[in-house]
Amino acid sequence: xxxxxxxxxxxxxxxxxxxxxxxxxxxxxxxxxxxxxxxxxxxxxxxxxxxxxxxxxxxxxxxxxxxxxxxxxxxxxxxxxxxxxxxxxxxxxxxxxxxxxxxxxxxxxxxxxxxxxxxxxxxxxxxxxxxxxxxxxxxxxxxxxxxxxxxxxxxxxx
Amino acid sequence: xxxxxxxxxxxxxxxxxxxxxxxxxxxxxxxxxxxxxxxxxxxxxxxxxxxxxxxxxxxxxxxxxxxxxxxxxxxxxxxxxxxxxxxxxxxxxxxxxxxxxxxxxxxxxxxxxxxxxxxxxxxxxxxxxxxxxxxxxxxxxxxxxxxxxxxxxxxxxxxxxxxxxxxxxxxxxxxxxxxxxxxxxxxxxxxxxxxxxxxxxxxxxxxxxxxxxxxxxxxxxxxxxxxxxxxxxxxxxxxxxxxxxxxxxxxxxxxxxxxxxxxxxxxxxxxxxxxxxxxxxxxxxxxxxxxxxxxxxxxxxxxxxxxxxxxxxxxxxxxxxxxxxxxxxxxxxxxxxxxxxxxxxxxxxxxxxxxxxxxxxxxxxxxxxxxxxxxxxxxxxxxxxxxxxxxxxxxxxxxxxxxxxxxxxxxxxxxxxxxxxxxxxxxxxxxxxxxxxxxxxxxxxxxxxxxxxxxxxxxxxxxxxxxxxxxxxxxxxxxxxxxxxxxxxxxxxxxxxxxxxxxxxxxxxxxxxxxxxxxxxxxxxxxxxxxxxxxxxxxxxxxxxxxxxxxxxxxxxxxxxxxxxxxxxxxxxxxxxxxxxxxxxxxxxxxxxxxxxxxxxxxxxxxxxxxxxxxxxxxxxxxxxxxxxxxxxxxxxxxxxxxxxxxxxxxxxxxxxxxxxxxxxxxxxxxxxxxxxxxxxxxxxxxxxxxxxxxxxxxxxxxxxxxxxxxxxxxxxxxxxxxxxxxxxxxxxxxxxxxxxxxxxxxxxxxxxxxxxxxxx
Numbered sequence: 001x002x003x004x005x006x007x008x009x010x011x012x013x014x015x016x017x018x019x020x021x022x023x024x025x026x027x028x029x030x031x032x033x034x035x036x037x038x039x040x041x042x043x044x045x046x047x048x049x050x051x052x053x054x055x056x057x058x059x060x061x062x063x064x065x066x067x068x069x070x071x072x073x074x075x076x077x078x079x080x081x082x083x084x085x086x087x088x089x090x091x092x093x094x095x096x097x098x099x100x101x102x103x104x105x106x107x108x109x110x111x112x113x114x115x116x117x118x119x120x121x122x123x124x125x126x127x128x129x130x131x132x133x134x135x136x137x138x139x140x141x142x143x144x145x146x147x148x149x150x151x152x153x154x155x156x157x158x
Numbered sequence: 159x160x161x162x163x164x165x166x167x168x169x170x171x172x173x174x175x176x177x178x179x180x181x182x183x184x185x186x187x188x189x190x191x192x193x194x195x196x197x198x199x200x201x202x203x204x205x206x207x208x209x210x211x212x213x214x215x216x217x218x219x220x221x222x223x224x225x226x227x228x229x230x231x232x233x234x235x236x237x238x239x240x241x242x243x244x245x246x247x248x249x250x251x252x253x254x255x256x257x258x259x260x261x262x263x264x265x266x267x268x269x270x271x272x273x274x275x276x277x278x279x280x281x282x283x284x285x286x287x288x289x290x291x292x293x294x295x296x297x298x299x300x301x302x303x304x305x306x307x308x309x310x311x312x313x314x315x316x317x318x319x320x321x322x323x324x325x326x327x328x329x330x331x332x333x334x335x336x337x338x339x340x341x342x343x344x345x346x347x348x349x350x351x352x353x354x355x356x357x358x359x360x361x362x363x364x365x366x367x368x369x370x371x372x373x374x375x376x377x378x379x380x381x382x383x384x385x386x387x388x389x390x391x392x393x394x395x396x397x398x399x400x401x402x403x404x405x406x407x408x409x410x411x412x413x414x415x416x417x418x419x420x421x422x423x424x425x426x427x428x429x430x431x432x433x434x435x436x437x438x439x440x441x442x443x444x445x446x447x448x449x450x451x452x453x454x455x456x457x458x459x460x461x462x463x464x465x466x467x468x469x470x471x472x473x474x475x476x477x478x479x480x481x482x483x484x485x486x487x488x489x490x491x492x493x494x495x496x497x498x499x500x501x502x503x504x505x506x507x508x509x510x511x512x513x514x515x516x517x518x519x520x521x522x523x524x525x526x527x528x529x530x531x532x533x534x535x536x537x538x539x540x541x542x543x544x545x546x547x548x549x550x551x552x553x554x555x556x557x558x559x560x561x562x563x564x565x566x567x568x569x570x571x572x573x574x575x576x577x578x579x580x581x582x583x584x585x586x587x588x589x590x591x592x593x594x595x596x597x598x599x600x601x602x603x604x605x606x607x608x609x610x611x612x613x614x615x616x617x618x619x620x621x622x623x624x625x626x627x628x629x630x631x632x633x634x635x636x637x638x639x640x641x642x643x644x645x646x647x648x649x650x651x652x653x654x655x656x657x658x659x660x661x662x663x664x665x666x667x668x669x670x671x672x673x674x675x676x677x678x679x680x681x682x683x684x685x686x687x688x689x690x691x692x693x694x695x696x697x698x699x700x701x702x703x704x705x706x707x708x709x710x711x712x713x714x715x716x717x718x719x720x721x722x723x724x725x726x727x728x729x730x731x732x733x734x735x736x737x738x739x740x741x742x743x744x745x746x747x748x749x750x751x752x753x754x755x756x757x758x759x760x761x762x763x764x765x766x767x768x769x770x771x772x773x774x775x776x777x778x779x780x781x782x783x784x785x786x787x788x789x790x791x792x793x794x795x796x797x798x799x800x801x802x803x804x805x806x807x808x809x810x811x812x813x814x815x816x817x818x819x820x821x822x823x824x825x826x827x828x829x830x831x832x833x834x835x836x837x838x839x840x841x842x843x844x845x846x847x848x849x850x851x852x853x854x855x856x857x858x859x860x861x862x863x864x865x866x867x868x869x870x871x872x873x874x875x876x877x878x879x880x881x882x883x884x885x886x887x888x889x890x891x892x893x894x895x896x897x898x899x900x901x902x903x904x905x906x907x908x909x910x911x912x913x914x915x916x917x918x919x
Contacts, residue, residue, distance in 0.1 A: 026279070029274055029412075045449070065425065068424050072423055076422065076423050087426070094428050105438075114441060126252070127252050129254075136444075
């Protein structure tokens with residue numbers, strides 16, 4: 001579709017070019033883990049080590065969330081004892097870790113990914129099935145595929 | 159659960175079979191769904207209330223106050239768990255967004271395999287939810303949702319039981335059993351002390367309550383015991399009932415203690431739907447940082463003419479490979495952006511699996527499943543069958559199992575079928591193959607793509623930029639059931655890629671003269687090409703597997719009486735389970751599997767659908783998961799298209815080369831074991847797809863080099879199959895020899911409508 005834009009506007013806008021999805025790594029069962037394999041589309045966008053680091057950190061967060069230990073056991077007992085009313089007031093362990101993850105992703109986006117024209121989307125929004133990385137193209141400079149509206153802020157809000 | 163779109167109340171537009179029809183998203187109210195849960199609530203609350211009102215007062219006076227307190231606590235526990243099991247989100251996956259499904263539906267395989275602790279597990283494409291279902295996920299037809307760790311849909315709570323609420327369901331069962339026992343016990347105590355005045359109201363009510371309790375005790379206790387066993391073994395009801403692990407190993411178990419603690423003590427899993435959106439405000443503004451290009455990348459860039467189309471920056475490795483031409487032919491016209499060749503793409507599994515196969519024309523959306531990319535022969539067969547007598551939609555994952563891949567494919571196919579069958583009839587064929595037989599799905603595809611790309615690249619370079627849209631041959635494409643024809647069915651000149659999703663294109667340079675040949679001719683030729691590798695209907699694989707595992711075979715196949723003519727030139731089939739191994743060694747253009755030796759009847763050479771439905775449906779479907787239906791299971795023995803004479807003769811075609819090529823490719827890919835798991839099928843499909851996708855394009859029919867010629871055949875075959883009304887191969891087959899060779903300089907390309915173009919090179 002052709003859109004008419006003010007050239008000035010377009011000069012420094014970034015538009016979403018494509019998305020890359022990092023899939024779950026199921027080799028150890030249904031525990032939440034993402035593959036650390038580097039997607040080739042990002043070859044010229046970001047260093048491998050940075051992405052691997054991000055994915056590894058996320059994986060460790062998920063391990064922590066799903067850990068079965070003292071805290072989760074106590075949480076369960078308490079919930080049982082209060083006929084689960086406690087769930088209305090208290091945040092579960094998993095939710096706490098998810099909040100941490102969300103903060104981590106936000107921070108990574110700000111520091112590492114956005115400067116490279118990439119954006120991570122929290123996997124929880126995709127049902128924890130994929131880690132979505134949006135790749136933006138600089139319309140002003142290179143070629144770009146027909147894109148949706150230019151986005152200056154990205155969000156999980158949809 | 160089979161996604162019965164017909165069963166679910168409503169469907170979103172994404173699951174609509176026809177893209178242009180709008181299905182109202184709201185579901186109609188179905189009161190029948192609420193009857194069991196209402197009855198359960200009524201009996202539970204009612205009986206307990208009566209107990210407390212009539213029985214408890216006396217008991218608390220004569221025995222102790224602990225009686226009503228104990229009963230009160232247990233009842234509260236029952237109610238709380240009942241409510242949680244009823245109202246809690248079981249772990250519903252949100253529908254995938256449009257852009258997550260990058261591949262064209264027409265090309266992506268229906269199954270994706272993944273290895274879990276050494277065991278191959280298949281992930282099926284959910285056409286409603288638009289993603290490959292994670293392991294243990296299943297689509298509930300009642301709720302029309304994919305649920306994580308799906309256990310079952312419980313009518314008594316009118317909710318699915320999945321990852322998030324299994325614990326509550328389990329505790330509900332335990333507490334309900336205890337509650338029933340308590341009520342019965344205390345009621346009995348009451349009655350024993352009131353034998354003399356049994357006609358009092360209190361006694362009568364107590365008796366009634368005891369009757370209800372006694373009546374419900376047996377099923378509830380049975381179910382509780384069943385779930386105790388399931389929890390201990392780390393299985394879900396779905397897996398138990400469908401027999402996934404019968405004879406196999408459960409990759410999801412961690413031992414009894416860990417399984418129990420996982421159910422009871424793990425942290426409450428988060429829900430995916432209805433989450434608060436956290437808006438990240440991050441500014442993304444160019445200019446962007448870029449990492450340094452490595453040497454290789456720079457070199458690659460130079461190689462590719464600096465051409466960077468901004469169309470579909472496809473992630474398909476196919477395109478990457480395209481620039482690597484093994485021919486001395488002139489470089490192709492500008493193509494969509496080429497990135498760095500040689501980079502293996504396994505990035506998105508969906509992508510890597512995607513072998514650009516031509517889209518399925520509308521009329522073939524319900525085609526029997528063929529493994530994609532398998533040979534054109536497979537495709538042709540499918541079409542031929544369809545044309546002839548397609549009873550319905552059969553799934554044949556790998557119609558054309560050339561020897562090489564045959565084993566695996568068959569194993570896969572059979573596994574697929576079996577699984578489908580299993581789900582259909584609740585039979586018990588394990589869907590998981592044992593470990594050790596790992597068929598590395600992605601590495602294989604990578605390998606194949608690497609190989610295939612070379613051949614395809616040669617094709618491309620020689621041909622140019624014409625896209626040939628071919629009907630999707632292999633049934634295992636996602637969009638098989640889609641009712642829309644591929645958006646761009648342009649088969650002729652012009653370099654448009656037919657739709658966003660399509661990556662592998664046959665490209666023919668417009669400069670090449672293109673002549674259209676009469677369809678019949680084409681058909682003939684193509685069929686003959688196709689013939690070379692008839693592939694055994696998956697059934698027999700299925701049967702073999704079941705024979706191996708001692709399972710009853712669920713889909714009966716009448717003895718292939720009519721298959722007598724079909725001449726598997728291969729040696730007479732040895733016992734069915736040996737086939738796995740034999741296939742690898744056949745070169746074949748023959749239908750090895752055709753052995754009738756197996757006790758189970760084999761489907762005819764050009765198998766019509768047989769196998770279980772949607773499971774055997776290799777292609778992802780847009781509309782719904784369930785394959786089309788009844789027809790797929792109906793005929794185990796599809797009406798037979800007459801078997802064409804052995805195609806060995808026509809092998810001199812490029813198809814022979816193609817077969818050879820595929821054989822090689824498949825062999826490479828099949829590092830692992832043979833035989834059978836059901837998981838094999840998808841792999842095969844994937845693998846087969848690749849060569850096919852790469853191979854389109856008009857290459858000289860006579861094979862100049864095997865690698866170059868191979869590609870052409872699949873495309874041809876594909877197109878042939880696409881033709882509507884292309885009928886019996888047998889009739890056309892006869893003429894095939896005449897069209898055989900046209901010398902080295904003619905390429906045949908078939909367009910969508912079945913027209914053939916001969917391009918002289």
